[in-house]
Amino acid sequence: MTATVGEVPVPSTGRPVVELRDLGRTFPGPPPVTALSGIDLVLPEGSYTSIVGPSGSGKSTLLHLLGLLDRATEGSYLLDGDDVSDLDDQARTAIRAQRIGFVFQAFHLLAHRSAAENVELGMLYSRVPRRVRAERAVEALDRVGLAHRRSFSPVTLSGGERQRVAIARALVGRPSLLLADEPTGNLDTATGESILALFDELHAGGLTLVVITHDREVAARAERTVAIRDGRLEAV
Amino acid sequence: MSAPIIDAAVDDLDAGGHHEGSSFAPIDLVNEALTALLARPSRAALTALGTVLGVAALIATLGLSRTAGAQIVSSFDELAATEVRVEPGSNRAFGQRQVSTIPWDAEDRLLRLNGVTAVGTESDVDVGGALARSVPVVDPLGRNESQIPVVAASPGLFDATRATLRTGRTFDHGHSERGDPVVVLGPAAAARLRIDRVDNIPAIFIGDQSFAVIGILDDVARRPRLLSAIILPDGTARQQFALGAPAAVQIEVDVGAASLIGEQSVIALSPNDPSLLRAQVPPEPRSVRANVEDDVNALFVVLGGVSLLVGALGIANVTLVSVLERTGEIGLRRALGARRRHIAAQFLTESAAVGFLGGLLGATVGILVIVGVSAQRDWTPVLDAELALAAPLVGAAVGLLAGAYPAVRAASTEPIEALRSG
Numbered sequence: 091m092t093a094t095v096g097e098v099p100v101p102s103t104g105r106p107v108v109e110l111r112d113l114g115r116t117f118p119g120p121p122p123v124t125a126l127s128g129i130d131l132v133l134p135e136g137s138y139t140s141i142v143g144p145s146g147s148g149k150s151t152l153l154h155l156l157g158l159l160d161r162a163t164e165g166s167y168l169l170d171g172d173d174v175s176d177l178d179d180q181a182r183t184a185i186r187a188q189r190i191g192f193v194f195q196a197f198h199l200l201a202h203r204s205a206a207e208n209v210e211l212g213m214l215y216s217r218v219p220r221r222v223r224a225e226r227a228v229e230a231l232d233r234v235g236l237a238h239r240r241s242f243s244p245v246t247l248s249g250g251e252r253q254r255v256a257i258a259r260a261l262v263g264r265p266s267l268l269l270a271d272e273p274t275g276n277l278d279t280a281t282g283e284s285i286l287a288l289f290d291e292l293h294a295g296g297l298t299l300v301v302i303t304h305d306r307e308v309a310a311r312a313e314r315t316v317a318i319r320d321g322r323l324e325a326v
Numbered sequence: 327m328s329a330p331i332i333d334a335a336v337d338d339l340d341a342g343g344h345h346e347g348s349s350f351a352p353i354d355l356v357n358e359a360l361t362a363l364l365a366r367p368s369r370a371a372l373t374a375l376g377t378v379l380g381v382a383a384l385i386a387t388l389g390l391s392r393t394a395g396a397q398i399v400s401s402f403d404e405l406a407a408t409e410v411r412v413e414p415g416s417n418r419a420f421g422q423r424q425v426s427t428i429p430w431d432a433e434d435r436l437l438r439l440n441g442v443t444a445v446g447t448e449s450d451v452d453v454g455g456a457l458a459r460s461v462p463v464v465d466p467l468g469r470n471e472s473q474i475p476v477v478a479a480s481p482g483l484f485d486a487t488r489a490t491l492r493t494g495r496t497f498d499h500g501h502s503e504r505g506d507p508v509v510v511l512g513p514a515a516a517a518r519l520r521i522d523r524v525d526n527i528p529a530i531f532i533g534d535q536s537f538a539v540i541g542i543l544d545d546v547a548r549r550p551r552l553l554s555a556i557i558l559p560d561g562t563a564r565q566q567f568a569l570g571a572p573a574a575v576q577i578e579v580d581v582g583a584a585s586l587i588g589e590q591s592v593i594a595l596s597p598n599d600p601s602l603l604r605a606q607v608p609p610e611p612r613s614v615r616a617n618v619e620d621d622v623n624a625l626f627v628v629l630g631g632v633s634l635l636v637g638a639l640g641i642a643n644v645t646l647v648s649v650l651e652r653t654g655e656i657g658l659r660r661a662l663g664a665r666r667r668h669i670a671a672q673f674l675t676e677s678a679a680v681g682f683l684g685g686l687l688g689a690t691v692g693i694l695v696i697v698g699v700s701a702q703r704d705w706t707p708v709l710d711a712e713l714a715l716a717a718p719l720v721g722a723a724v725g726l727l728a729g730a731y732p733a734v735r736a737a738s739t740e741p742i743e744a745l746r747s748g
Contacts, residue, residue: 154742186662188348192661202366216349
């Protein structure tokens, strides 16, 4: 791994994108299981944070809460300064469409659609006109270096290319926050490195990034690493 | 890779403008649904098969029964449905025919009615046992004399029975009013009297009275008894044989007017007491048609309905499998901002599209069956255009119903669970 982490400029303006205050998530039993509790975390704009922890530590639950795929049972969550802790399903869906980009370990690309169409899917539910969607999809593919593959089916792409398409899909909606769940988990080391290099570039461009991983090397690429164990944050 | 990777994203952040609420434009909905279907074309085709069969069975059944019904009707329409005959009613007390009250001007009275195309009176003439012969000499052995029925007719009877002439002419109102001694012979009567031409104006004798033969009929479509009769003008019969009143009125009407004319004719002929006359009216063509269709339809509509139900179950089954198979896609769409109703709408649209396609193909197959059977049997295919146009809509409705449960299942998929699976 390269040692570029320290050289990455941090264009943080200090404005927090994410503010978690005493956040907790308990799954109703029986018996009730407390997956997370007492999470206090502030992610400034333009920050690049990795969340590490063994399986079962609660890091996936934290990602779901950050991505508004799940609701906290205690505490508060401010996204861009708005309290989103108590929003209903419809409102959280709208925020997912507008402000959050997801990158998954399993890519989750639609096999029967071209790369460009998969990227367009990131804007399908956010009132973007079709023509604009097509233009932005090509732009986003260009940003991840895949403009020449725009009409290819994901089936014909390599693993690294698939993850780049997925990243383009997450970026195309111009989110406030990019959440990546084990983005290199299905890739070999060299390919994973290229994805991490892409993240470095996105970070340099000012994007707020959160990467969840159990891989310490991947975590080390972030400017800040947060460890989670048994549902609680630990300083690293 | 270019340096300003997410300039645009940052711009948007700075602007700070957030549009609340996620949406799914109808055109995008249709596009997503159709693309998903076209991704697995053979599956979509097989799914639609049940609907195709059901709709085809329904269309073919309804169309064939209408086609068959129309054939049965048209076979008797022409003659029977346009014939009305008015005769004196029977005397209920004695079971005897009443004295005819039909007036001599029946033709004039009835031709005024709208829907009547031809009218003629017809009466048997009592010639007192006189025999008919074509030679003036009375043969003591009586070999050239025959007992031939004599019928008095008004001039309109020839049109009303659709008589065609082999030779000569028919008599007219002038002959009738003057009581001219002229006759028209039915072909069988002409053969018995050994008359086959009229250009030399042959004479026949009924008893001692002579009549000039002015025409010989070729055929009649109604009242075949005229074929073997001597037909003379009713005015002549009145003068020479003391005919009291016409015995019956033969009326030809427009198609569909028979019932109405039946009611009106007795009033026109006997305004003082219409009950003295009785009109024979053919059965309503429409009711015949309806009876035929009801018989055939009841069975096959049930069959078509069952096929359609099986088709619906097929769509429901495959869509449900599809929902389970595409859990990952559903989770992804939810993460990307699709609301539950967007997911439900997409799967509903997919199943409705399959149903629509099935209805379209089914209507096509059904029409081909109707045309094929009709061509084989020399029928005229008859089908309601609305039926053929409604078929795809019926298919879409079946698809919507069938897709309801899978769509609810899809909408209730939790994105977290869905994204966990590959």
